[in-house]
Amino acid sequence: MSDAAESALPREEAAALWYLQLAEGSELSAEDNAAFDTWLADPANAEAFQEQAALWRLTETAASEPEAVRMRGAALDSYSKANASRWVPERRVRIRRWGGAVVAAMVMLAIGSGLWLRNAAATYHTGRGEREVVMLDDGSRLSLDADSTVRVRMTAGRRELTMVQGRAKFDVAKDPLRPFAVTAGDRTVVATGTSFSVELLREKVAVALYTGRVSVIDASSGGRRWSEAMEEGTKLTVPNGSTALSAPEPIGTARGSAWEQGRLEFDREPLLDALLRVNRYAKTPIVVGNAGAAQVRVTGVFDAADTDAFLEGVTALNHLTVVRGPDHIVLTR
Numbered sequence: 001m002s003d004a005a006e007s008a009l010p011r012e013e014a015a016a017l018w019y020l021q022l023a024e025g026s027e028l029s030a031e032d033n034a035a036f037d038t039w040l041a042d043p044a045n046a047e048a049f050q051e052q053a054a055l056w057r058l059t060e061t062a063a064s065e066p067e068a069v070r071m072r073g074a075a076l077d078s079y080s081k082a083n084a085s086r087w088v089p090e091r092r093v094r095i096r097r098w099g100g101a102v103v104a105a106m107v108m109l110a111i112g113s114g115l116w117l118r119n120a121a122a123t124y125h126t127g128r129g130e131r132e133v134v135m136l137d138d139g140s141r142l143s144l145d146a147d148s149t150v151r152v153r154m155t156a157g158r159r160e161l162t163m164v165q166g167r168a169k170f171d172v173a174k175d176p177l178r179p180f181a182v183t184a185g186d187r188t189v190v191a192t193g194t195s196f197s198v199e200l201l202r203e204k205v206a207v208a209l210y211t212g213r214v215s216v217i218d219a220s221s222g223g224r225r226w227s228e229a230m231e232e233g234t235k236l237t238v239p240n241g242s243t244a245l246s247a248p249e250p251i252g253t254a255r256g257s258a259w260e261q262g263r264l265e266f267d268r269e270p271l272l273d274a275l276l277r278v279n280r281y282a283k284t285p286i287v288v289g290n291a292g293a294a295q296v297r298v299t300g301v302f303d304a305a306d307t308d309a310f311l312e313g314v315t316a317l318n319h320l321t322v323v324r325g326p327d328h329i330v331l332t333r
Contacts, residue, residue: 187217321333
């Protein structure tokens, strides 16, 4: 591409043409190679070239979508047709043909793919008694507890997830350039490559870290941290609205993920919190009937699918009474 041709095109179009020519794998002539070096020496041109490269890479995420395939094909077809006419003596004519056909197709592709990615949100949900494992587009694995909902949105610069209800474990594919952020209530857990779980419990958020590192921050206050960096095998429970710095507590890795094998393990857990977990599997919801029952703390290991065994154990150890109604079960003391 000659200097005259460069000056005849807007910077963005020139960047698109240079990128397409290089992406095609064509060997530049000595003249074009020198022209490209001269053009790239301008910082504004270099920035435009990087932007075009980033836009083109966006399409890789959406490569299997029919609309993206169509747009990518249009761009490459336009480029191939323009490339076939390199013998035309008047280089300016060739450049303008590229600018009108190739750039238009590439811009269509970049914008269309960018919009697709920005709106590529998905919601994953499990019903009562169900658990599910989902492989995300970036290679991360999402494990949902029963009666849980997670929204996922992947963009070029971030992986944004929202814990709507319940609990989920995240085995994060390493990608330092795209932080993996899970928001639950007004708390956000940020990681780049690690394994952790996030759970919504009444007015608090519980985070368990199995491997790697995460930061737990207050999403409503400009990113203030709620703890020092968590270490592997620790858990952190932060009440919504709290301003106190919390300290992570030890938790056995196997114990912390027992729910993935269908077990519910409690260690002096408030009955209200224990019931939130049990009710994700119970066919008939269990509720606390009075303040005395609410003060009970639960310890033990239970089969998540066996609600009757949980009731037998918790009532025998804590002198609770079970009252069965048509649509719920009441525990009183």
